[in-house]
Amino acid sequence: MSDVHIMTGNTAAALGAKLCQVQVVAAYPITPQTSVTESLSQYIESGELRAEYIRVESEHTALTVCVSASTVGARAFTSTSSQGLLYMHEQLHWAAGSRLPIVMCCVNRGVGAPWTIFNDQQDSISQRDTGWIQIYCRDNQEIIDSVIQGYRIAEAVYVPVMICYDGFVMSHTMMPVDVPDAEMVSNYLPPYKPHTILCPEDPRNINPVLFPWRRADSEGVLCDGYMEMRYKLQKALDDSREVIKSTNQSFADTFGRDHGGMLWHYRTEDADLILTGMGSVANEATAAIDALREEGFKAGVIGIRVFRPFPKAEIRDAFKQAKAILVFEKAISYGNEGALCGELKAAFYGTDIRLPIHNYVVGLGGRDVKAREITEAVRASVGAIEAGDIEPNPMWLNCFTE
Amino acid sequence: MPENLFKVNIEEYMLPGQRACQGCGLSLAYRYVLKALRESTILTLPACCLTVLHGLYPTTSVAIPTLNCTFASTAASASGIVAGLNALNKTDITVVAIAGDGGTYDIGIQALSGAVERGTDFIFVCYDNEGYMNTGTQRSSATPMGALTTTTPVLTKQQPKKDMLRIMEAHDLPYLATTSPAYPIDLYDKFVKAKRIKGPRYMQIAVPCPPGWGYAPKDTVRMGRLAVETGIVVLFEIENGKFRFTGRSKTLAEKGHRTPVVHYAERQGRFKKMNMEQLTQLQRWVDTRWNEYLEKAEG
Amino acid sequence: MTKKDTSISAMAKPAVGEAGKTGDWRDLKPVVDQTKCIPCVKKKSACFLCWLYCPEGVISTSIPVQIDYVYCKGCGVCAEECPAKAITMVHEGADV
Numbered sequence: 001m002s003d004v005h006i007m008t009g010n011t012a013a014a015l016g017a018k019l020c021q022v023q024v025v026a027a028y029p030i031t032p033q034t035s036v037t038e039s040l041s042q043y044i045e046s047g048e049l050r051a052e053y054i055r056v057e058s059e060h061t062a063l064t065v066c067v068s069a070s071t072v073g074a075r076a077f078t079s080t081s082s083q084g085l086l087y088m089h090e091q092l093h094w095a096a097g098s099r100l101p102i103v104m105c106c107v108n109r110g111v112g113a114p115w116t117i118f119n120d121q122q123d124s125i126s127q128r129d130t131g132w133i134q135i136y137c138r139d140n141q142e143i144i145d146s147v148i149q150g151y152r153i154a155e156a157v158y159v160p161v162m163i164c165y166d167g168f169v170m171s172h173t174m175m176p177v178d179v180p181d182a183e184m185v186s187n188y189l190p191p192y193k194p195h196t197i198l199c200p201e202d203p204r205n206i207n208p209v210l211f212p213w214r215r216a217d218s219e220g221v222l223c224d225g226y227m228e229m230r231y232k233l234q235k236a237l238d239d240s241r242e243v244i245k246s247t248n249q250s251f252a253d254t255f256g257r258d259h260g261g262m263l264w265h266y267r268t269e270d271a272d273l274i275l276t277g278m279g280s281v282a283n284e285a286t287a288a289i290d291a292l293r294e295e296g297f298k299a300g301v302i303g304i305r306v307f308r309p310f311p312k313a314e315i316r317d318a319f320k321q322a323k324a325i326l327v328f329e330k331a332i333s334y335g336n337e338g339a340l341c342g343e344l345k346a347a348f349y350g351t352d353i354r355l356p357i358h359n360y361v362v363g364l365g366g367r368d369v370k371a372r373e374i375t376e377a378v379r380a381s382v383g384a385i386e387a388g389d390i391e392p393n394p395m396w397l398n399c400f401t402e
Numbered sequence: 403m404p405e406n407l408f409k410v411n412i413e414e415y416m417l418p419g420q421r422a423c424q425g426c427g428l429s430l431a432y433r434y435v436l437k438a439l440r441e442s443t444i445l446t447l448p449a450c451c452l453t454v455l456h457g458l459y460p461t462t463s464v465a466i467p468t469l470n471c472t473f474a475s476t477a478a479s480a481s482g483i484v485a486g487l488n489a490l491n492k493t494d495i496t497v498v499a500i501a502g503d504g505g506t507y508d509i510g511i512q513a514l515s516g517a518v519e520r521g522t523d524f525i526f527v528c529y530d531n532e533g534y535m536n537t538g539t540q541r542s543s544a545t546p547m548g549a550l551t552t553t554t555p556v557l558t559k560q561q562p563k564k565d566m567l568r569i570m571e572a573h574d575l576p577y578l579a580t581t582s583p584a585y586p587i588d589l590y591d592k593f594v595k596a597k598r599i600k601g602p603r604y605m606q607i608a609v610p611c612p613p614g615w616g617y618a619p620k621d622t623v624r625m626g627r628l629a630v631e632t633g634i635v636v637l638f639e640i641e642n643g644k645f646r647f648t649g650r651s652k653t654l655a656e657k658g659h660r661t662p663v664v665h666y667a668e669r670q671g672r673f674k675k676m677n678m679e680q681l682t683q684l685q686r687w688v689d690t691r692w693n694e695y696l697e698k699a700e701g
Numbered sequence: 702m703t704k705k706d707t708s709i710s711a712m713a714k715p716a717v718g719e720a721g722k723t724g725d726w727r728d729l730k731p732v733v734d735q736t737k738c739i740p741c742v743k744k745k746s747a748c749f750l751c752w753l754y755c756p757e758g759v760i761s762t763s764i765p766v767q768i769d770y771v772y773c774k775g776c777g778v779c780a781e782e783c784p785a786k787a788i789t790m791v792h793e794g795a796d797v
Contacts, residue, residue, distance in 0.1 A: 408753060417718075418769060419721065420723070424726060430755075461714060461715075463719045464715065
């Protein structure tokens with residue numbers, strides 16, 4: 001039974017949170033995320049969603065409120081972009097280290113200086129080391145579905161989840177979205193069972209200082225040093241891959257939509273040339289592929305849906321038949337290359353996969369990325385590869401670089 | 403069980419063998435803060451001396467549920483606990499944020515102002531030892547003028563102490579009180595009262611610090627008393643806008659004479675480079691504020 | 702025999718002596734003269750300012766007053782505040 005509405009990505013995100021019956025929302029306005037905050041205020045003040053809405057005075061506070069509310073046992077939600085995400089940076093580390101199942105939408109926007117209000121993924125990509133699961137959505141349907149999956153994953157593995165989607169391109173663009181049935185979502189999401197104990201019945205001191213070494217408690221149990229506790233976070237992220245995949249499957253079984261788990265394929269069955277990226281640029285690449293196929297290229301797209309934990313095994317498997325890879329990314333790890341490109345290359349290390357990889361930096365600060373530009377880049381790269389250019393420096397697409 | 407002379411909860415929530423310095427003023431104050439708040443409390447605190455007093459994993463010296471948070475976020479952390487408890491319909495627990503002067507006056511001020519402005523139902527406690535003491539005595543905006551700190555090591559602090567009490571008063575909250583570990587019963591009574599009040603409550607504790615201020619640990623209570631005797635620290639409460647002196651300050655307001663501030667400053671190593679102009683300015687500031695308080699008490 | 706720390710985040714439990722036997726911090730130790738201590742002399746609850754002002758909470762309201770020397774840090778506040786001058790700070794190891 002479908003319930004399709006045309007809606008913006010931000011509406012999809014807010015509806016997702018509402019369907020998950022989040023209990024505490026703390027969010028601060030920032031372009032292009034603001035209407036998520038506004039929609040949630042509307043749902044809560046009108047009584048459609050029974051939740052505490054905290055009109056915080058900053059993003060740092062927004063995530064802090066989610067951290068402590070989640071610690072107490074409430075399902076917490078926030079969303080932000082760009083500078084807001086950067087402002088809450090220390091709390092991102094804190095939330096992951098606290099092992100709290102917070103879900104946050106990051107409406108991708110470039111970072112200053114200088115100012116931009118438009119889309120790129122530098123904001124979330126630059127947070128990849130914080131210990132959050134990161135899912136990049138390709139369309140508005142995936143946003144609402146991923147918020148729901150996000151809570152199921154987060155509350156199973158006790159790792160916070162960031163649902164990323166491109167600012168303006170998706171946040172403000174209307175697309176058809178089949179809204180999942182509220183009762184079905186309610187049944188799909190078990191109630192949140194906090195692992196944290198913050199109550200008078202069992203007084204604990206949560207997240208104190210840990211020594212570099214392990215230390216016995218008053219009962220003689222040898223308890224973790226800082227490094228063990230942090231190892232547990234890494235292990236949780238490693239173990240979350242299976243949970244992410246099984247959640248994708250159970251969601252598909254329940255709601256009828258499969259978003260690919262860790263990554264998705266488009267016309268890759270016999271592809272020599274693979275285009276890859278995250279979010280809407282990967283989606284746009286599918287249109288480029290259709291055009292290229294018409295011209296006789298055997299090309300396909302692998303969309304990286306989950307960037308953290310990094311889908312190393314899935315990538316080794318997905319790309320093993322490729323003869324060349326083009327990575328299109330809306331971010332760069334300054335001083336090196338695109339983060340996805342670099343991590344892709346690292347994933348191939350230790351295997352037999354040795355092939356040309358071309359890295360395109362695209363769409364920074366909202367510069368439009370059209371399918372025909374991707375197609376042109378592919379033709380140029382194919383030519384360059386034939387001439388022996390295996391691994392050029394990152395190329396900035398449609399950017400004046402002289 | 404011995405008769406309770408002082409009419410305070412005799413339970414000790416702060417267990418012996420904790421990490422605070424010898425003669426720590428915070429340690430003494432905290433005993434009474436916790437006695438007043440009792441078990442139905444959740445604390446949240448940032449990186450500060452109290453973090454150390456609470457102890458390192460896997461043991462804690464304080465038998466009250468506590469959530470540690472980042473330096474800037476104490477009041478925000480409390481806001482989230484309140485929100486979470488409300489969402490879960492657990493409304494019989496007092497949420498208390500407690501931070502030092504750094505986490506209140508400086509890095510913590512934004513979150514504090516925000517939480518209070520939103521009418522958050524919590525108690526914010528600032529234990530003011532007039533510097534960043536946990537990191538070894540750096541200057542904060544709460545450090546008095548003329549004090550030596552490691553970041554004002556030659557010239558002394560040039561600016562007067564920030565008037566945080568006036569800032570918090572301007573938020574028009576239901577209850578604001580100043581306290582001192584030198585007057586533990588006055589402190590205890592105010593915290594008992596605060597626990598019963600709804601809405602944002604701000605409590606300040608004037609905490610002497612032996613290593614930070616440069617005096618012998620045995621003199622902590624005496625130093626706290628002297629602060630009150632001079633009027634540098636004034637014991638009062640403002641309840642729904644009504645100002646009231648309490649305890650020793652009330653007596654001083656009615657009939658005593660305040661001790662000149664020089665007798666306080668000369669007993670602390672941090673003031674050894676204080677010059678006459680700074681001392682005079684301090685005395686003038688204390689006198690002016692005292693008179694303002696006298697007027698408020700009458701009105 | 703050795704239990705494992707299975708918690709996924711750090712939640713410390715209350716116990717005495719987190720910082721070890723803080724009595725080891727002392728140079729000077731408070732000694733109570735029961736002939737001067739007011740509750741001792743009166744044989745009833747009285748004074749107990751040492752209990753009130755101890756920053757560690759290691760003095761008991763018993764008669765005679767008892768100091769937990771395992772944890773007493775020797776700060777000297779009790780000696781300073783005792784109105785009967787019944788507490789003297791003596792060097793560790795000195796004959797009392």
